[in-house]
Amino acid sequence: MSTTLYxxxxxxxxxxxxxxxxxxxxxxxxxxxxxxxxxxxxGLRNSNRKVxxxxxxLAVADHNVPTTDRxxxxxxxxxxxxxxxxxxxxxxxxxQLFGMDDKRQGIVHIIGPEQGFTQPGTVIVCGxxxxxxxxxxxxxxxxxxTSEVEHVLATQTLVQKKxxxxxxxxxxxxxxxxxxxxxxxxxxxxxxTAGGTGCVxxxxxxxxxxxxxxxxxxxxxxxxxxxxxxxxxxxxxxxxDYLNGxxxxxKGDNWEKALNYWNSLxxxxxxxxxxxxxxxxxxxxxxxxxxxxxxxxITIDEKVPNPQSEKDExxxxxxxxxxxxxxxxxxxxxxxxxxxxVFIGSCTNGRIEDLREAAKILKNKKISSHVNAIVxxxxxxxxxxxxxxxxxxxxxNSGFEWREPGCSMCLAMNADKLKPEERCASTSNRNFEGRxxxxxxxxxxxxxxxxxxxxxxNLDDVRKYQN
Amino acid sequence: xxxxxKLKSIPAxxxxxxxxxxxxxxxxxxxxxKRTGLGKNLFFEMRYDDLGxxxxxxxxxxxxxxDSKILIAGKNFGCGSSREHAPWALLDFGITCVISSSYADxxxxxxxxxGILPLILEEEKIKELSEYANRKEEISIxxxxxxxxxxxxxxxxxxxxxxxxxxxxGLDDIALSLKKADKIxxxxxxxxxxxPWIFND
Ligand code: SF4
Numbered sequence: 001m002s003t004t005l006y007x008x009x010x011x012x013x014x015x016x017x018x019x020x021x022x023x024x025x026x027x028x029x030x031x032x033x034x035x036x037x038x039x040x041x042x043g044l045r046n047s048n049r050k051v052x053x054x055x056x057x058l059a060v061a062d063h064n065v066p067t068t069d070r071x072x073x074x075x076x077x078x079x080x081x082x083x084x085x086x087x088x089x090x091x092x093x094x095x096q097l098f099g100m101d102d103k104r105q106g107i108v109h110i111i112g113p114e115q116g117f118t119q120p121g122t123v124i125v126c127g128x129x130x131x132x133x134x135x136x137x138x139x140x141x142x143x144x145x146t147s148e149v150e151h152v153l154a155t156q157t158l159v160q161k162k163x164x165x166x167x168x169x170x171x172x173x174x175x176x177x178x179x180x181x182x183x184x185x186x187x188x189x190x191x192x193t194a195g196g197t198g199c200v201x202x203x204x205x206x207x208x209x210x211x212x213x214x215x216x217x218x219x220x221x222x223x224x225x226x227x228x229x230x231x232x233x234x235x236x237x238x239x240x241d242y243l244n245g246x247x248x249x250x251k252g253d254n255w256e257k258a259l260n261y262w263n264s265l266x267x268x269x270x271x272x273x274x275x276x277x278x279x280x281x282x283x284x285x286x287x288x289x290x291x292x293x294x295x296x297x298i299t300i301d302e303k304v305p306n307p308q309s310e311k312d313e314x315x316x317x318x319x320x321x322x323x324x325x326x327x328x329x330x331x332x333x334x335x336x337x338x339x340x341x342v343f344i345g346s347c348t349n350g351r352i353e354d355l356r357e358a359a360k361i362l363k364n365k366k367i368s369s370h371v372n373a374i375v376x377x378x379x380x381x382x383x384x385x386x387x388x389x390x391x392x393x394x395x396x397n398s399g400f401e402w403r404e405p406g407c408s409m410c411l412a413m414n415a416d417k418l419k420p421e422e423r424c425a426s427t428s429n430r431n432f433e434g435r436x437x438x439x440x441x442x443x444x445x446x447x448x449x450x451x452x453x454x455x456x457x458n459l460d461d462v463r464k465y466q467n
Numbered sequence: 468x469x470x471x472x473k474l475k476s477i478p479a480x481x482x483x484x485x486x487x488x489x490x491x492x493x494x495x496x497x498x499x500x501k502r503t504g505l506g507k508n509l510f511f512e513m514r515y516d517d518l519g520x521x522x523x524x525x526x527x528x529x530x531x532x533x534d535s536k537i538l539i540a541g542k543n544f545g546c547g548s549s550r551e552h553a554p555w556a557l558l559d560f561g562i563t564c565v566i567s568s569s570y571a572d573x574x575x576x577x578x579x580x581x582g583i584l585p586l587i588l589e590e591e592k593i594k595e596l597s598e599y600a601n602r603k604e605e606i607s608i609x610x611x612x613x614x615x616x617x618x619x620x621x622x623x624x625x626x627x628x629x630x631x632x633x634x635x636x637g638l639d640d641i642a643l644s645l646k647k648a649d650k651i652x653x654x655x656x657x658x659x660x661x662x663p664w665i666f667n668d
Contacts, residue, residue, distance in 0.1 A: 016650050039501065155651060197571065314484055412494065435489055
């Protein structure tokens with residue numbers, strides 16, 4: 001029978017299957033961080049259980065860590081307790097940890113690929129919904145809850161039911177200034193935040209194949225905003241080249257064997273999908289979100305929607321609620337939206353290529369005098385690389401602050417946050433109410449668009465600044 | 468885990484769609500290392516004003532809804548992050564059953580791990596049940612019979628049989644899976660031959 005890439009990975013990891021389809025799936029790689037793991041370790045301790053395979057587990061502190069000077073440690077007591085607890089748990093259970101002072105420290109979904117911990121054809125889980133990022137490598141990667149983290153630690157397996165197959169084909173070429181962030185925002189706008197519920201999405205088509213490894217990660221990362229469990233892309237030579245020589249990648253004989261297997265990870269030509277949609281890359285424009293859900297997207301040329309033109313009562317109310325929260329008027333032009341802050345970073349857009357893209361726009365320019373802007377590299381290694389390329393200087397000269405790696409203002413659990421009614425152009429993935437700070441207003445954009453907004457002082461078209 | 472069997476309560480109704488996990492429990496409360504104590508911060512931003520005072524208009528601040536065990540809400544409930552703090556907060560507040568027409572996947576499975584029953588009903592039924600919330604009348608749920616009773620009416624709902632069993636018996640997932648330890652071991656041994664790079668020994 002013809003199978004999809006998802007089917008193949010699923011079948012390859014089945015430890016057990018009950019008659020009703022409830023399955024026990026083997027987990028090859030488990031990432032953990034400080035926020036969703038303490039209760040899982042506590043559970044293990046309470047029932048006298050061990051971590052079954054400490055070597056298949058990798059831990060990092062990212063959500064709570066300060067992005068300013070770290071020599072003084074963490075001043076917020078609760079954050080400190082969480083980070084210290086992670087450290088103590090890793091020590092007790094023998095799990096490798098990238099601590100706050102390790103230069104490999106960074107956002108969990110950035111360090112996995114960076115270290116070669118993320119590999120094609122594996123099942124990867126983490127107590128974090130953006131685990132979907134790793135699907136860019138052709139792995140089945142998804143977020144789990146803390147009880148499931150405990151389950152994986154104890155058994156190296158997970159209880160799952162098979163999801164549906166959903167394929168999104170993107171063909172054609174992207175216009176100048178349009179990036180993979182715009183592609184995924186466009187997709188979410190089209191399918192809605194519940195469009196992928198119960199599904200695993202495979203991204204395919206010649207546009208997807210033409211993307212770099214990092215650009216693919218941006219797309220898979222936001223799969224969860226489209227409601228799907230996981231998003232994946234068939235691995236190819238670009239992926240293999242990326243992984244070759246990474247610290248945790250297979251070596252020698254094992255590399256050859258792995259490569260052999262990885263090359264087989266493709267959806268059969270006549271495999272069946274429960275759902276399928278097509279997008280033309282040539283028609284995608286730079287996108288922004290105007291509201292408080294990632295599906296609230298418009299292009300930079302468009303206007304903010306008017307609830308009066310919406311017939312459906314639920315939708316009308318939801319637009320009204322969003323506009324009120326966002327402090328926007330119906331029908332105003334996207335480019336008339338003035339901003340106070342800019343955040344470049346997160347597991348969506350905190351990698352080296354993202355920083356290069358923003359720096360290209362910012363070179364020899366100054367940001368608007370009323371804008372406060374920060375860049376938070378996704379990991380210590382991204383930071384180091386950027387500094388070698390002189391990107392930090394470009395950012396700082398233009399008026400940005402150059403920070404230490406972490407999640408930072410993506411979810412504002414550390415000190416980086418918006419004040420009430422402050423408005424931010426952000427390269428992160430969620431624009432929920434209060435996501436970047438209570439009462440804060442978030443507009444999701446690509447790194448280039450964030451740079452353009454910083455220069456103009458309002459949301460603006462990145463194509464204006466394209467050299 | 469607390470067993471779930473029968474439940475009777477005046478439901479609370481939140482007619483908002485896409486209630487995300489940041490709304491259920493904002494991130495400042497994720498810094499805990501415990502599962503308990505989150506109930507007072509459930510729906511924090513909607514429930515308290517800037518000075519930390521309860522907002523009277525918000526339904527969970529009003530009697531009898533502050534004692535509701537059943538929450539009825541708009542579609543796509545629990546979207547957003549994977550934080551299990553969301554069901555922990557609901558549970559700590561006293562809510563053990565959520566009724567919506569759809570849920571985000573991770574939230575949905577997190578509920579079952581904590582003895583919460585997330586029921587999926589059609590929009591029409593939800594409208595009907597929300598009237599009971601408005602009139603402050605009780606409805607009851609019988610998981611074993613898969614039935615909801617309201618006024619003189621009753622109807623059957625659907626639920627995955629295995630998930631139902633786990634809720635009814637309060638089964639611990641890990642213990643269940645560890646019963647299959649030999650299968651896991653077999654699988655691992657196979658893996659060492661077919662994909663030696665996974666264990667990287
Ligand atoms: S960067 Fe944001 S989305 Fe990514 S893991 Fe951190 S908090 Fe989650």
